[in-house]
Amino acid sequence: MSSDKSSWNRFARLKVSRKGVNKRLRKIEKGSLRHAHKFVMSRLDRLANVRRRVSIWVALVLVMIGVSAVQWHISRNSFTTMTYASGGSYSEGVLGPLENLNPIFAKTSAEKSATKLLFSSLYRYDSTGNIKTDLADGVKVNYKETEYTVKLKKNLKWSDGYDLTINDVIFTLKLLANPEVGAEISGWRSIKFEKVSEDSVKFILPASYSPFVHALTFPIVPEHALKDVKPSNLREHDFSKAPISSGPFAFRLLQNVTSDGSKKVLYLQSNGNYYGGTAKLDRFQLYVYPTQDDIVKSLRTREITGTSELIYNDQPAEVKSMYAAESHSLNNGVYALFNNNSQFLQSKSVRQALALSVDTGKLRQSLSSSIEELSGPILNKFLGKASQPLGYDTKKAKSLLDAEGWKVVDNARQKENVKLKLNMVALKNNNYEKAAQYLAQVWRNELNIEVDVKVIDPNDASQNILQTILQPRNFDVLIYELSLGGDPDVYAYWHSSQATNNGLNFSNYNNAVADDALESGRSKLSLKQRSDRYEKFANTWKTDAPAIALYQPKFDYIHIRSVRVLDEKTEVVNPVDRYVDVQYWAAEKQSVYKTP
Template structure:
């Protein structure tokens, strides 16, 4: 190792000596040679090969353009194929969730009393007849029917392919059984009040498929009355009539409708501060694959019932439901969910300010009632509520010719003049009859804007000096017992109420025989002339004669002013854009008529091949 060290030192010294002996010219010459060699190297291995790299890159880019071009053209081709041969449309399957207002206390259709219960009744149960999508009466469980020449006997033949949800076949005895239940006082059915003289009608089954009704008198609109839900005799026959409402059938019903009961669940927690009821319930129904009109398109249908409209609106805004009915124009303005479609439909309901002509000291006088009519601006009232259709008679639009009746005049001065003729005098802003200060007790429900209507009327009538007190009731609060403590006892001077006028036979609302107790003549209206028109219209032999009697009654009604027609009600229905519910051309008489073709509804969309 020692021998190597001197050599390194010697070598370093030699190198050093060599550089010392090189002149500047020689050093420059050598540097120039080194520079030239470097340039030749760069030219040979970089510059001359750059073209090859560029060409390779160009080929790569070209191939990428071709590949992306093929993908792009394939996308265009697929789009063309879809446009020409495929279309987006509603498809089968899924669950339709609709929100309603009203706590579900029973699923027995004979006791259904609020929007939620009535909706479930229409979906799970069937009736002999129902309104179709054109707004006309059509058969449901009935295959065909005939009416005797004297108009007193109706013979119905039932469809053969109808099954109850438990698999049993529907029979004529089921119809007879249901009819008899409604006339049984112990059963206390809600629908029973609509058949005050039901015991005078005889009904019998002739075999399994024929039902015969025999009437004591000719009643041309009797067929319109056969829209009540049919319940199964084989399940309820042995149940005591007094215990029918509390029976297990009310929680696990068996019907013949498009959907059958699956389960009932509570939604929300706690108790509603407004109604005292549970926050709400949902009822899920599954497709009835044996439905006589055909298998439903949906897999299931769910009704989510909320105690108040405020809670329903919250559910709509939070997308907790696909759709909701039973709303009004004011509710629509409160929606923040703008992704929904709004369907607006007129309904066969007339909203009235009805006068108690029996017990009210002032309202017994026709002139006093007419004064209130003069002081009521129905045009502005409708406008403020968002209602479209006027109502000037006991009939809704289209039932009698519009030019056959007069539009009531709005004229406050004429109202005051009539009051002066009756010796009413205004003192310090209040109206007096002698020493008695005139006051009116007005009743309205907090449902369907009736309370808003009452507030508007109270404000207008106060311009005459009348002290108007508005008492408001909630139909959702059973503790208030609105029907028993208000309607049946006629505990009001004026009531804001709406009548279902699906048929121009309004006997139940204005004939004097219906003026007390469970009768629906809430005005206690009595007129021999009006009675005659109402009775004779039921026995009219031709439609022309019947129409003339309806017009005669309307004119007498306007002259007597038992009520003020305010507006025809309308449905505001919201739904998601993907859902396919009742069609835009559907005409509705009642709110629940929207379910008439519920077996055709859909909730999902997808691509399907176009049919040629």
């Protein structure tokens, strides 16, 4: 206690000067400012300089990184490329109905498309339109050209793993030849065949027939799945709904989308047992529609990837903006067929007059799709010298009619008070109908002939074109498309023996010289000899004018732009031959290194 008091007394005796304190405070303040300026403010300036330099370096580093990235990308593109890869799915729209998947009963576009995807044949057409082996390894022909021995490839399999053998070929041929089966494929009842070894079959023809290998494009069906089925029950068997296949794709599921079954989806998957190798596509779907309008709607909604059932130029701009298309020639010919037994068309001069009055080049220009010139009964590419049409000469056409007694009276052609009036029939199709109207207008305006045009819908069962039009030849002029195939042989359409109710000579054409040329042409294997015979036939045909060759049609394959489908140079014999290289179609891409 005494210590604390002593300290206080000493403090109290101190003399503190206010002036001195202020002086000392000012001195401390000045020292603090000098210290702050020296150690803080001056270093802030240095920090700003450093910051600028750091920013410059960071920017340079970022630029270098960007340049390196661009250089890497360019370098990478130099060594890599985008290519179509395995995998993915493809959906195609086709016209139905689709009632049967057994290929020997296929008759609609949908059923024939399914057949090509699911089944293989002994022979098929390649991308150039030429015949080549499919399941067959080759063929040997005897010196008389009446026996064809076909040998199968080795290690062929069905999609279920069973071996595909020559027994399956023999089994299929027996079905085609059996009238109880009612197959859509005809012509095999007159052909003998026999098994000659475990991998070969011999066909014995009644006479030499050079286009015979083209007949070997029929699909093969499996004996092990159908051998116990009665021929009359084959159409209704479960195989017709869920088949075993040998083609590039195998069956997965058939779905009815609508309650009436008019719209269906056939789901397929790649067939790992296909002899040609596994397809790039994992899955393939056939969307089956009842009308073309339904297919157009499906394109708009991108329900399907592609279709061959429509004309691209007829599609709305909305569809064209999403899809591309390529046109491919078909080995078909569209004709104005004259009924040579008609009371008005029995005369060659009248038929010639009708042909001479038509400018077929102008007609082709009026049609909506890309087509090719057709000058006669045989495709131009099969003849060494294409048959030239009669030409276009309206003046000569009128003189021929006058010479036959068909004079113009009251603006109409008449003979003995009978008017020259033609009944023309066209199948419901945009181009067929335009062609019919063009011909009718020409004959009315230029030749003063009355023409009645009737359009028949082949898909309308009530109209039944076969029974009401084709078999009874119930027409004077018929606008019709003939399937000319991969060979110049047109015997079925123009030989007099085929001018029957069940024959395909719808013109009832009958000429002994033409018959002889057709018979000789199909009996020779020599291309030169065949060409000579067919040139003779074509020239005779031109003079007789049993029809007018209008055009060779094309079909458009419409597809989204990102897929790989038919090569634009592919030649297609029949519409279903668009699948000639379907195992290489692709829907997906990937980056791969380029081969040095």
